[in-house]
Amino acid sequence: MAIEVENAIEVENLTKKFGNFTAVDNISFSIKKGAVFGFLGPNGAGKTTTIRLILGLISKTSGRIKIFGEDIEKFSKEKLGYMSQKFSLYNDLKVVENMIFYGSIYGYSGKELEKRIDFLLESYNLKEVKNAMVRDIGGLKQRVAFCTAILHEPDILVLDEPTSGVDPDARIDFWDSIYSYAREGRTVLVTTHYMDEAEFCNEIGFIFSGKLKFIGTPNNAKRIYFEKSHKVGNLEDAFLWFMSN
Numbered sequence: 001m002a003i004e005v006e007n008a009i010e011v012e013n014l015t016k017k018f019g020n021f022t023a024v025d026n027i028s029f030s031i032k033k034g035a036v037f038g039f040l041g042p043n044g045a046g047k048t049t050t051i052r053l054i055l056g057l058i059s060k061t062s063g064r065i066k067i068f069g070e071d072i073e074k075f076s077k078e079k080l081g082y083m084s085q086k087f088s089l090y091n092d093l094k095v096v097e098n099m100i101f102y103g104s105i106y107g108y109s110g111k112e113l114e115k116r117i118d119f120l121l122e123s124y125n126l127k128e129v130k131n132a133m134v135r136d137i138g139g140l141k142q143r144v145a146f147c148t149a150i151l152h153e154p155d156i157l158v159l160d161e162p163t164s165g166v167d168p169d170a171r172i173d174f175w176d177s178i179y180s181y182a183r184e185g186r187t188v189l190v191t192t193h194y195m196d197e198a199e200f201c202n203e204i205g206f207i208f209s210g211k212l213k214f215i216g217t218p219n220n221a222k223r224i225y226f227e228k229s230h231k232v233g234n235l236e237d238a239f240l241w242f243m244s245n
Contacts, residue, residue, distance in 0.1 A: 005069040008033045008156055008187035009054060014063035016049055023049040025210035026063070031189060031203070033068075036182050038201035039191045040239060046210040047191040048085070051158050054189070055082055067156065078106075081154030083145060085161045091135035095126065095144050098134060099151065106152035120147040124177055139170035146177050157181060159190040163197065175200050195236040206242045213242040 009031040016024040024046045031037045041047050052058045054065055056072050065072040067080075089098045096117060103113045121127045124147055129137045137144065142162060150157060159178070163171040175197065182188050190201070198204050199218050206214040206221070214221055218235050225231070225238035228245070 006032060007066075008035070008068060009189065010064075010066040010069075011050075011054070012064040012066075014050070014053060014065065015061045016046075016053055016058070017061045022210050024053065027207070027210075027212040029205055029212060029215045031187060033187055034182060034185050035202040036178060036188045036190065036200065038198045038204040039189065039207065040193065040195075040198055040204060041191075041207040042193070042243075045207045047207055048160055049210075050207070051082075051160055051189060051191060055080055055158060078152065079155045081149045081152065081157040083149040083157075083159045083162055085164060089134045089141060089145055089148070091133070094131050094133055095121075095137065096130045098144065099148055102148045103151050108151065116151060120151070123180065139167060139173075142166055142170060142174050143177055146174065150181060154186070156187045156189065159188065161191055161193070163192065163194065171197065195234070195239065198235055198239075206239055208243045213245075 007030040011030070012028050014024055014027050015022065027050070039047050039050065049058070053060050054072070056075075056077060067075040090101070093101070099117045099120075100113060103109075103117065108116060121130055124143055126140065126143060126147065129140055129144070134141060134144065146162070149159075163174050166174065171194070178188055178190065179200075192198060201218065203215065203217055204221065205212060214224070221238040221242070222233065222235060225233055225241050229241055231237070
């Protein structure tokens with residue numbers, strides 16, 4: 001009988017060193033199933049290294065990572081989805097051709113793949129651009145890339161700075177897509193440097209120089225900032241305070 005676990009991701013005393021440089025420094029945190037978790041920090045803070053460790057793309061120096069209670073080394077990577085900062089669609093292919101290409105990589109084919117693509121295009125309001133060239137769809141590229149990342153229905157979706165360089169309206173639309181997927185009971189881990197996006201997350205983590213400075217809800221971060229600094233501030237104020245303390 002399978003044992004139900006509360007957390008989708010558990011990180012315990014995780015450290016990653018590159019030579020003498022410590023990119024991730026003994027961090028621990030957990031992410032509940034079905035949560036949208038935001039990971040925030042300046043460039044070089046250790047965000048991307050941490051998610052690459054969670055995805056099993058690079059090996060850890062020490063510590064433990066569990067996915068649904070199972071060590072990452074034993075966990076089936078097919079249940080993980082990843083949209084990297086540099087994830088790119090092929091501009092000279094149609095939207096549907098891009099999805100067919102990536103779907104084949106995930107092992108989909110024929111009617112099964114066609115049905116999955118049609119479902120995603122319908123669900124994420126992309127039917128009208130199905131046969132459009134990717135180079136012509138402007139701000140919808142990120143949403144198409146998102147659909148491509150969830151073609152194989154991963155239980156955990158990791159998004160690394162997915163809205164970097166995207167206009168404000170497109171960012172809002174993209175977060176609607178994130179929550180739509182999370183409502184299916186999936187877990188989403190997203191790195192961002194936009195404080196307004198962090199407010200959308202169930203929980204957030206602040207990381208700086210490889211060290212975890214805060215884990216909790218956005219409101220809790222602001223509450224701690226108020227109690228410690230005796231100032232009323234927004235999430236960005238709280239973030240900057242945690243970075244310097």
